Amino acid sequence: GAGVSQSPSNKVTEKGKDVELRCDPISGHTALYWYRQSLGQGLEFLIYFQGNSAPDKSGLPSDRFSAERTGGSVSTLTIQRTQQEDSAVYLCASSYLSGYTGELFFGEGSRLTVL
Amino acid sequence: GENVEQHPSTLSVQEGDSAVIKCTYSDSASNYFPWYKQELGKGPQLIIDIRSNVGEKKDQRIAVTLNKTAKHFSLHITETQPEDSAVYFCAASPPANAGNMLTFGGGTRLMVKP
Numbered sequence: 001g002a003g004v005s006q007s008p009s010n011k012v013t014e015k016g017k018d019v020e021l022r023c024d025p026i027s028g029h030t031a032l033y034w035y036r037q038s039l040g041q042g043l044e045f046l047i048y049f050q051g052n053s054a055p056d057k058s059g060l061p062s063d064r065f066s067a068e069r070t071g072g073s074v075s076t077l078t079i080q081r082t083q084q085e086d087s088a089v090y091l092c093a094s095s096y097l098s099g100y101t102g103e104l105f106f107g108e109g110s111r112l113t114v115l
Numbered sequence: 116g117e118n119v120e121q122h123p124s125t126l127s128v129q130e131g132d133s134a135v136i137k138c139t140y141s142d143s144a145s146n147y148f149p150w151y152k153q154e155l156g157k158g159p160q161l162i163i164d165i166r167s168n169v170g171e172k173k174d175q176r177i178a179v180t181l182n183k184t185a186k187h188f189s190l191h192i193t194e195t196q197p198e199d200s201a202v203y204f205c206a207a208s209p210p211a212n213a214g215n216m217l218t219f220g221g222g223t224r225l226m227v228k229p
Contacts, residue, residue, distance in 0.1 A: 035219075045219075059216075103149070104151075104159075104217065106160065108156065109158055
């Protein structure tokens with residue numbers, strides 16, 4: 001498809017397990033973002049990738065969270081030793097421009113439930 | 116950093132009525148203000164945006180106004196329809212050279228009753 005693709009769409013895991021969430025951005029988009037949306041809450045910025053520049057990790061809530069973007073395309077968000085408070089929908093977005101004033105195209109999200 | 120406040124958190128209107136959602140921001144350097152609509156089970160989608168060099172922008176039933184002096188901007192939806200029911204997010208962004216991301220408001224759940 002032409003849109004941002006995220007997988008899995010749903011993930012249920014036990015507390016303490018590691019999880020990986022994948023994002024396939026729109027082809028040609030240089031900027032990629034991860035946001036977290038807790039139940040009924042707003043969009044919390046996690047991390048931003050732009051081209052070959054060092055990622056902006058200022059939104060990552062703890063060192064259990066990490067993300068990488070291979071070859072300037074696919075990105076993986078990894079959460080180690082998951083906690084119940086990590087339960088949320090993790091949204092990925094991509095943008096053609098720098099993102100500061102460009103439209104963000106969001107995926108449908110990965111819903112993570114930590115038991 | 117930027118802080119965006121959005122009100123109300125929920126809004127219920129009768130079909131055909133108007134809906135207004137308001138946001139305030141803290142960083143006077145912000146110059147780009149998009150609005151996103153999130154339908155159930157979907158990712159947010161841009162519906163309209165405004166830059167700081169204009170005070171108002173309209174697209175069919177949707178309009179956005181910006182007051183830079185007061186640092187607030189609003190979304191206006193006229194002649195609401197049931198398909199307008201969704202969560203709406205405002206956002207603010209500083210100039211590109213400021214090295215910052217879009218900061219989103221907390222969202223407004225709009226319910227349009229038929």
